[in-house]
Amino acid sequence: MLIQGFHLSQTDASGSSILEDAYFSFPEGSYTVLLSENVMAATAFLKMLAGERRPVSGTLRVNHQDTYSLSSSRKRNWISEVGVVFSDFKLFLDRTVEENIIFTLRAKGFWDKESLNAVGLLLSKAGLAAKAKLFPEALTEGEKQLVMALRAMIFRPRLLLADDPFQGMDETTFEILFRFLWELNKTGTTIVLSARQAAFLEEVKKTGNNLAIRWIQLENGKVYSLEEKAS
Amino acid sequence: MKLISGLGYVLKEGLMQVIRAKGLSVAVVVIVAATLLQLSLFLGVSRVLDHLFASSNQKFEMAVFLSASTTQEDTARIQDFLSHDPRVDSAQLVSKEAALADFRKDAAIDQMVKALGENPLTDSFTVVLKNEAVDQADGLAADLKKDSGVDDVSYGKGEWATLSNLIHVIRWAGLLMAGLVFLTALFIVANTLTLALWARREDMISMARMGAPGWMRWGPYLCEGIFQGFMGSVIVTAVLEIIRRAAGEALQKYGGFDILNALPAEEWISLYLHLMVMGVVIGALGAFWALQKKWVKEIL
Numbered sequence: 024m025l026i027q028g029f030h031l032s033q034t035d036a037s038g039s040s041i042l043e044d045a046y047f048s049f050p051e052g053s054y055t056v057l058l059s060e061n062v063m064a065a066t067a068f069l070k071m072l073a074g075e076r077r078p079v080s081g082t083l084r085v086n087h088q089d090t091y092s093l094s095s096s097r098k099r100n101w102i103s104e105v106g107v108v109f110s111d112f113k114l115f116l117d118r119t120v121e122e123n124i125i126f127t128l129r130a131k132g133f134w135d136k137e138s139l140n141a142v143g144l145l146l147s148k149a150g151l152a153a154k155a156k157l158f159p160e161a162l163t164e165g166e167k168q169l170v171m172a173l174r175a176m177i178f179r180p181r182l183l184l185a186d187d188p189f190q191g192m193d194e195t196t197f198e199i200l201f202r203f204l205w206e207l208n209k210t211g212t213t214i215v216l217s218a219r220q221a222a223f224l225e226e227v228k229k230t231g232n233n234l235a236i237r238w239i240q241l242e243n244g245k246v247y248s249l250e251e252k253a254s
Numbered sequence: 255m256k257l258i259s260g261l262g263y264v265l266k267e268g269l270m271q272v273i274r275a276k277g278l279s280v281a282v283v284v285i286v287a288a289t290l291l292q293l294s295l296f297l298g299v300s301r302v303l304d305h306l307f308a309s310s311n312q313k314f315e316m317a318v319f320l321s322a323s324t325t326q327e328d329t330a331r332i333q334d335f336l337s338h339d340p341r342v343d344s345a346q347l348v349s350k351e352a353a354l355a356d357f358r359k360d361a362a363i364d365q366m367v368k369a370l371g372e373n374p375l376t377d378s379f380t381v382v383l384k385n386e387a388v389d390q391a392d393g394l395a396a397d398l399k400k401d402s403g404v405d406d407v408s409y410g411k412g413e414w415a416t417l418s419n420l421i422h423v424i425r426w427a428g429l430l431m432a433g434l435v436f437l438t439a440l441f442i443v444a445n446t447l448t449l450a451l452w453a454r455r456e457d458m459i460s461m462a463r464m465g466a467p468g469w470m471r472w473g474p475y476l477c478e479g480i481f482q483g484f485m486g487s488v489i490v491t492a493v494l495e496i497i498r499r500a501a502g503e504a505l506q507k508y509g510g511f512d513i514l515n516a517l518p519a520e521e522w523i524s525l526y527l528h529l530m531v532m533g534v535v536i537g538a539l540g541a542f543w544a545l546q547k548k549w550v551k552e553i554l
Contacts, residue, residue, distance in 0.1 A: 075463070102465035115457050117274050130466035134259040
């Protein structure tokens, strides 16, 4: 999905300005990482892209459509193509790991057996097969975060928005999620995620992946790409 | 396929929610059971009285006096009307001569008739009403009076009417009480389910954020209410059946009467089925009520 912002102004949850008459464009199939130490700003930015936080002014277009002017049924269709990982979008505590992921599939309209079988395969690939029948409380923070990400990826969304998805992960879990995101991006999914600057860069260096990641930052109400900033 | 899978999902989730929220579910089931027990008391008493009334050997009679000018065609028409009326058990024509002969058995009346010199009576019908139609005697009398061949209709209300009225009063009072109890139960069930919804509001919001269609969110709650209502009705049915068997025998043994077993088995089965339907209705309406709350609608 192509994401474009025109004349955008936005505030975070505390009312502080994060965007002022900003322009940006994330091409379809791109992989963008928002490096930010300001958690609230990153969350507000991603929620705006997810259609959950209306910009103060300006226009946000996703695939040439203003997502904030869609009818409720068209918005639901749009949401069904978007995967989100937000810290306030927790797992259902009364459902097992497997049931949490299956619910997402069903919510997105996948009811066939093949899709449901894919959940077992995905959990095996993620090293969580043994924990499929456990409830979230039995998982570590990193594992919970991984399940939240798997839940957002299982249906191969056209757009994945993740707010600091690597939070609380150990090295192994980080590598698994990093690989999954990379594979998902290769299938054409546009990815925008936020990460704590130092920690994330450190981890990317360790994986040794030479990915076509676009690094961006929010500063003085504008969206800068790091290359742009360096020049 | 998707419809069947979706229905299966809603039923399974509804049942799972009953199990997950055990405490609240038990509260709802107990409330529904207590309500249905009270309702069954009214319904049961009403049915037993109806049955006793209908199976009584007493007969309700009505005298239909024909006009002095009535022709044979008029009499035949009235007889035809009575023989086809569903309220009438039997109708017998009593000629004025037969009526007079009957009257003259009393010496005083015999003297009066002799003094008059002619038969002052008219032909009449002795009509016996069906027991279940006794409360429709007024309607039948009114219908008969519309006929020009009918002079008057006479029927003594007496014990029959008193008993019939008593049953009416019990039935209406029972219905009124049942209605109030039903509404109270509905209110309590709705509020209990609202609590369950409140406890899971964050999950509901998450489901909406995922883009889950509305029926995936409210369907399980509706099912939860229906399951709880049904469970309450099953408990009441079991309790009533135990009472019928145990107390029925005890009443016969120690009281000398068996009022519970006076009602045939099929009447009891019908009562149980009605209770089950009411349990499901209470649960469904209670859940529907809970889902109509403003804040619930906002997150749905």
